[in-house]
Amino acid sequence: MTVQYARSANVYDLRQASPAAPPSMLHTDDGFDLFQGLGARMSFDRDEEIFGEGEPADFVYRVISGAVRTYRVLSDGRRQIGDFHLAGDLFGLEAGREHMFSAEAIGHCEILVCRRSALFGIAARSAELGQALWAQTALELERAQAHLMLLGRKSACERVATFLAALADRCPGDREIVLHMSRQDIADYLGLTIETVSRTFTQLQSDGVIALNGCRHVQILSRGALARLTQ
Amino acid sequence: MTVQYARSANVYDLRQASPAAPPSMLHTDDGFDLFQGLGARMSFDRDEEIFGEGEPADFVYRVISGAVRTYRVLSDGRRQIGDFHLAGDLFGLEAGREHMFSAEAIGHCEILVCRRSALFGIAARSAELGQALWAQTALELERAQAHLMLLGRKSACERVATFLAALADRCPGDREIVLHMSRQDIADYLGLTIETVSRTFTQLQSDGVIALNGCRHVQILSRGALARLTQ
């Protein structure tokens, strides 16, 4: 059997429950089922820590409902959020022994938790699952690289636009984006201050690019304009 | 055989030629030899493209001598350098079909080039090598995450200090750091302008933290002071 290296064609798509995934010898359906078979459900309250930077990475997590932030802090408290994880997303998978960042529930969350050793036990015998673990890490790297471009070279407006466009891409059908996270979370993700994020939202609103229904509900009025601002 | 998930204990350490690595059934010695057995030597001139973003990722590369930058550009030319790769470093390994960024030689370079399919052929049968490929991607992710913190939350001075400290860590014995890259490269890596980088170097010099012997040779006078600036 050959190694499948196209992420999209992977037997174990660890990221999303894709009904179209081919059946596997190890499990009934796709990655999601595999994971579910192995994992246990847990729930976390708002701002509750799921794991901390430096802790042993003995578990792998998937968001069932709610949202999670992964982040690192400098000694003086400056925080950089590495990523937001929404329903269906996997997080906390490490190749090394320890977590490289901390994870917290943004609001109340249902999380599927799976022993890493269980996955690893299978991966030792199955090149396919090993491949899927790799693809998951590669996906995170890809997101980190896009984030690098954003933080290093984009203006505040471009950052916010990129952020909103990425969220909109996750739920292409929906008329409205629901922001699970606070302005502070967004600011710490985009490398800005809360005030700049707020000002940029109102700017985009007065330019007719978005509409805000309360600060957590964003409607994208012009997809084209938003894409142009994205750079 | 179990999967070894501690990066340091990996049989195939793809990143460095470590003579201490245990022998493998697939090859004589360690990751470096394995790669060398499979690869072909090539050389690239200054600013020559090694591969471009979006091109098929059919090869994996290792720096023999010289230095390489990997980067992405926005449509208007703004560039973000993702990483610098020095002697011994692996780069261009992708889980997906295409390269996620471009790579160029910073100066004249000797590069070891290996067909990805060769590695993948082995990885399909060996959980160990699969593991090593994963560890390599995880290492890149780890570096990207540190870079994220730098770009999102550190001041210009902290960025430069972090950059120099990281370089110094790579060659702990040497009294002097050799900068293979231009100020523009450093600026595009740190998310700053060339002028700010230059000013920060002179600032660090007048603070007695570093000494410059020509703009490409940096001596670290106070490791402690530099570490403190790193945050």
Next chain:
DNA sequence: CGTATCGTTGAAATATATCAATCGCAGTGG
């Protein structure tokens, strides 16, 4: 030795941060 390129320095402009006040909403208790 001239020329091109890269790096440094200075002065001015600007995007974003900081500081501070107000607003608005959700939850709470009288």
Next chain:
DNA sequence: CCACTGCGATTGATATATTTCAACGATACG
């Protein structure tokens, strides 16, 4: 039901770090 409270978001005024624009200096190269 309505005022009270608290927290997050918005807005304004000001400060500042970094960028931009421009000139000059240094270094490498033919």
